[in-house]
Amino acid sequence: MDQTELKSRIKRALLEELDLRGKTEADIDDAAPLFGAGLGLDSLDALQLAMAIEERFGVTIPEGEASRTIFASVNAIAEHIARAKAE
């Protein structure tokens, strides 16, 4: 899967799993922070996202601080998935 396709799938997961109604893939910047100011997501969203990434992409998301780095942005999630798949 190329990077563009992967990022598109990540954005679809974000939109659906976090119920970001009224937003489209185009509204999510690849490099923008997802939590805090960005999309206004919180720790409940982080838990949901971890579950959804594991389910949709078959990769494990570690608990705690490590997940915070992975969920920094769409780019960071894509990197984690690509790295985990390569291992």
Added chain:
Amino acid sequence: MARRERIAITGLGMVSALGLGREESFRRLCAGERGIGPVSLFDTAGLRSQIAAEVRGLDVAALAPRGEAADWSRSDALAFVAARDALTHAGHVDGVPLGLALGGTTGGMYETERALAVLPKGQIQPQDARRLLDFPLAVSVERVARTLGSVVCSATVCSACSSGAVAIALAASWLLSGRVPRVVAGGVDGLCQLTFTGFNALGAVDPKPCRPFDVARAGLTLGEGAACLVLELESAARERGAQIIALLSGWAVASEAHHVTHPEPSGERAAAVMRDALAAAGLEPGAIDYVNAHGTGTVQNDAMEARALTRVFGSELERVWLSSSKAQIGHTLGAAGAIEAAITALAIQRGQLPPTAGLEQPEAPELRHVRAPNQRATLRAALSSSFGFGGACAVLAFEAADTRARPLSWQGPRSVVISGAANFGALGLSSGVGAANSLSEAASSAPTPSAIDPLRLLDPDRSRRFGRASALVVAAAERALHDAGCDAAATGLVVGSAFGDVDRSVRFLQKLFEQGPKFASPAEFPQLIASTSSGNASLYLGLRGPCLSVSEFGTSGQSAVSVALSLLDLGLGQHILAGAAEAHDPIVDGVLGADRGEGGGFVLLEAEATAGARGHVPLARIVLHRAVRGDATRAFAELGAPTLPSEACVVRGRLPSPVAGALTRSAWGAVTSYDLPARAGYHEALGAFGLSFAAAQIAAGRAAQALLVTADVDTVYITLLEPVQPARGPA
């Protein structure tokens, strides 16, 4: 403000993981024993936690009346044992009219799960789905009421983990207003996979038995159980020479409006609720000797609670004993507020301090944790705190039976008006005088409500994950609140809900059964409990008054109005929104018939004087709102005749034929009648839709009296509205 007396606790019943009865539970609790072990009720493979505080040896079949064994859930049986034991303890004799108020969050979910587990995968057929609707939350109250007999008024309340405490506060209002002389009030929750998996998915459970207030605490341990208190006025209890276990002196119920699962971290809101309970009880912090904490063992709750206690007690903190019972009996969710109220009352009566088990290194050593088992102390007064999802807080204040009686103040019943009204029907959202047209001819030819998406009326960023029912509730409540011009922070909300989001719960469980617990959705779980809509509305609208749900089949909206009136009597919230909404649901529609509609309505209730002080002109005044169990003939007769039959109207819900007959034979039989199901399609919140319609009839000057009659199961509700009297000028 009116004067009031205290409420006597004259009987207690308790079932917990430590015992099937009060004495065994309390003795083992004080001894520091723990009732936590591997879960036997269902498979926990793959979950973070494999343990719970299960009630062992509960024989549901032996407790249910003959022929009903297959219909009773574990929660029904738990509630029945607690209620029966409490009445025996109180020396109750049959014939004294009883009120019954129970709090809970999941009712017969365990049995629903068993029924679902054996269904074929995929789409559920209507004939298979019926069993999934056999356990609506209100069923425990109905079963216990029928088995006990002599229950004249009842309610099922849910405010997540503070439900049991809210039921007890509600009981106090029934007693003080003279509605009933004796009340059995408490809470019940049986373990089920929905909550067990949900709390696991949230990462909120400790794999080891929970360790409240410990630095190493890592989450809660779920439990199950029930407790009931027999409550009566102090004067009545003393007059009949009843044993008074302890006195309930004060209460406070409010919402944080902060986050669906996280407590407000500074503890400021929780502290305010504790202070309100103390103020209601006429007690200073210095009078409190013991606090039974919510103390779940989650990192966030216990830290918040320690901060709240510091705010309330200040330098008194080192003197006030503190413990959490959850390391021994688990977090019993909707039952917790009642079980812990019972524990607090027994601790006061017997001078025994239940410890916090498993506490090795306190995070806040400045708190006076009860650590050793079987400690004794004289307790004059104590608090029991409960905090739930959606920021639902409730605190109860208790005193020793021999403390000096003193007059206390409370709000008391006042003239209540409808200051805002909105309903959702075929024409979408209507409000105020506009709701008078919500049943017009145009309404019957308008598109079905399914064509109008209530979510589109809400801000998408703030209504993420709201289900359709929540969206209907929030949209209608927001409009009624807006029209009334009330401050959201001083407003509470009571939502009537018959079934909840059945389809969504079933999908959560099907995924669990088919894919295992690893993929249980953490964000979905808080949307699946009975108080989801009231919690969502509190957060969305910023409501900081008491926010809770009630359940009573097709009269849930009318029960919500009753409970809202009680909250106003108690002075909990200046303004209370009350109503109900039901949404299309493939499973509920499939079972109840394809012609089941959707919609609902909310009214904003407040004292006439409160509206007047704001310069607001209300839509109508509530002259009477009454629930009648059984034959309604006498209630219609007591209503008297309409003042001017040509200017009166009756708004009718779906009425069983004896009720319809009694209404037709009454003096109200011949006035203009609006048949709601015929004109708006039946759903369980139709009565709530009708109340807004009736208020609008009055406000529009189309009627001088509007009588709303709705009924379901054994209960008939009669609500009479009239215009608000114009303010009197100088004589």
